[in-house]
Amino acid sequence: MRINQIIREKRKKLSLTQEQIAEYLGVSTPAVNKWEKGHTYPDITLLPALARLLKIDLNTLMSFREDLTEIEIENFVNQLDEIVQEQGYEIAFQIALDKIHEYPTCEALLYSTVLYLEGALFLYHVSKCDDYREILENFYKRMTNSENPEIKDMAVMMLISYHRNRGDYSAAEELINSLSYSKIDREEQFAILYMSQEKLEDAAKIWEHKIMEGVTMIQTSLMNKLDIALKEFREDDAIFFANLYRSVSEQFDFPQWLSYNAHLGIALEKQDTEQCISILKQMLPAMREPWEPKDSRLYQYADGNGSVFLSAKLADTIQIDLMQNQSYAFLRDHAEFDDLISEVKDIISSSPQPPTE
Numbered sequence: 001m002r003i004n005q006i007i008r009e010k011r012k013k014l015s016l017t018q019e020q021i022a023e024y025l026g027v028s029t030p031a032v033n034k035w036e037k038g039h040t041y042p043d044i045t046l047l048p049a050l051a052r053l054l055k056i057d058l059n060t061l062m063s064f065r066e067d068l069t070e071i072e073i074e075n076f077v078n079q080l081d082e083i084v085q086e087q088g089y090e091i092a093f094q095i096a097l098d099k100i101h102e103y104p105t106c107e108a109l110l111y112s113t114v115l116y117l118e119g120a121l122f123l124y125h126v127s128k129c130d131d132y133r134e135i136l137e138n139f140y141k142r143m144t145n146s147e148n149p150e151i152k153d154m155a156v157m158m159l160i161s162y163h164r165n166r167g168d169y170s171a172a173e174e175l176i177n178s179l180s181y182s183k184i185d186r187e188e189q190f191a192i193l194y195m196s197q198e199k200l201e202d203a204a205k206i207w208e209h210k211i212m213e214g215v216t217m218i219q220t221s222l223m224n225k226l227d228i229a230l231k232e233f234r235e236d237d238a239i240f241f242a243n244l245y246r247s248v249s250e251q252f253d254f255p256q257w258l259s260y261n262a263h264l265g266i267a268l269e270k271q272d273t274e275q276c277i278s279i280l281k282q283m284l285p286a287m288r289e290p291w292e293p294k295d296s297r298l299y300q301y302a303d304g305n306g307s308v309f310l311s312a313k314l315a316d317t318i319q320i321d322l323m324q325n326q327s328y329a330f331l332r333d334h335a336e337f338d339d340l341i342s343e344v345k346d347i348i349s350s351s352p353q354p355p356t357e
Contacts, residue, residue, distance in 0.1 A: 004038035005147075010054040011036075019045060067106050076109070077116045089126045093117060097135075109141070111151050114139045118158070123313055125320050137162055149180055176180055205301045212299070215252045221247060226262055230269050238266055253296035258287035262311055271330045277340070284343045288350075315347040 011021060018032040025032075025046055034040040042050055051061045054237040068076070076099060096113050102158055103109050121129050140162070143155035156175050163172040169323055187206050194203035222245045229238040241264035248260040260283040267275040293299035322328050322341060 002038060003041065003062060004036050006056075007032075007042075007050070007054065008036040010056060014055065016053075021050075021053065025049060032086060068103060068109050070108070073106075073109050074113050077112050080113070080116060081120070084120055084124055089120060089124055089132075092120070093132060100139075107146060107148065107151060110139060110143065111154070114143075115154070123317065125317070133162070153179055154184055201301060208299050208302055211252065212302075215248060215254065219254075219258075222248070223265070226265060230266070234264075242266055253293070253298055255286070255291040256289060257283050260286070268327055271332055273331060276331055277334055277336055280340055281336075284315070284318075284340065284347065287347055315344050319344040319348070 007021075011018070018036070019029050022029040022032045025042075027046070029306065031040070035042055047058060047061060051058050054061065077329075080092045080096055083095060096117055100110055100113060117132070118136055120126070121132060128134065137159065140155040140158045143151050144159070146152045146155065156179055160172045160175045163169070163175065187210060191203045191206035191210075194200070194206070222241050226238050226241040229235070229241060242265070244261035246259040260279050264276065264279045264283065264291070266272075267279060293302035322331065322337075322344070331340075
């Protein structure tokens with residue numbers, strides 16, 4: 001929390017007006033207003049009196065060590081992932097809570113840590129998820145009060161997901177209506193600006209990111225259209241969407257194994273054993289191949305580090321699904337099922353470790 005936020009928060013907590021603060025310190029009301037907006041800072045000679053007036057010490061007022069740097073936060077999240085893999089999610093979760101409590105006003109830490117913990121629940125197939133999600137949900141509620149639009153909107157979107165999964169659709173709809181909306185695409189504006197400044201590499205990086213983002217959105221939309229078609233018993237349409245999904249993935253040089261996702265979804269829904277086995281026999285070997293975005297002319301400035309490691313994590317997810325998920329139960333009596341499990345295990349065991357800084 002910055003000094004301007006601390007002044008405003010503590011003043012309101014004590015039910016003091018800006019005029020009263022100004023009168024007590026012998027400054028103008030506009031000066032106090034500028035402090036709280038972060039436009040200017042109090043004179044150093046006023047800090048002790050201001051701290052006493054707000055009933056806090058100077059360390060609190062100046063927010064010494066209340067924030068971590070981006071590098072510190074990134075390193076901490078990476079450490080959490082190592083702890084999850086070596087000691088388990090529960091221990092990592094408690095360490096994360098301790099860090100959040102140690103830096104209660106560091107919003108960037110809360111944001112990055114909670115998003116990691118949420119993703120790890122799925123990625124590592126953590127049991128008793130509800131106990132953890134109850135705590136994470138409270139953090140999301142806290143972040144809805146953020147002054148950072150990105151953090152606030154992310155928190156609202158996660159709460160929408162929580163309500164939707166619980167079947168509380170009215171609450172989800174209310175939150176959707178609360179999301180901020182802007183027709184201005186900041187990334188696009190920066191890219192155009194960089195092009196005007198001849199910062200071509202910076203502009204290209206943004207356009208490449210937008211291509212990846214756009215393709216991912218198209219893939220997600222096609223998968224949802226496919227699911228709707230299957231629910232409405234329109235198999236021809238579902239196959240059309242699956243073919244289009246595969247074509248988009250291939251045309252935009254996404255990882256080869258991704259192109260099989262949609263057809264696998266149809267085969268699983270139909271419980272077509274032979275088709276599922278056939279697709280998995282093509283998909284799993286493709287997961288061994290590293291995805292190097294820079295090999296494509298579309299993504300010349302992209303970083304593909306860690307793509308094989310990600311494939312191994314997804315292979316781990318597939319292994320658990322094959323062994324435990326009821327949707328895959330019909331495959332387990334097939335003669336080639338054990339070979340598929342062996343293939344998945346081999347992908348996991350032969351994967352390199354994630355890159356380190």
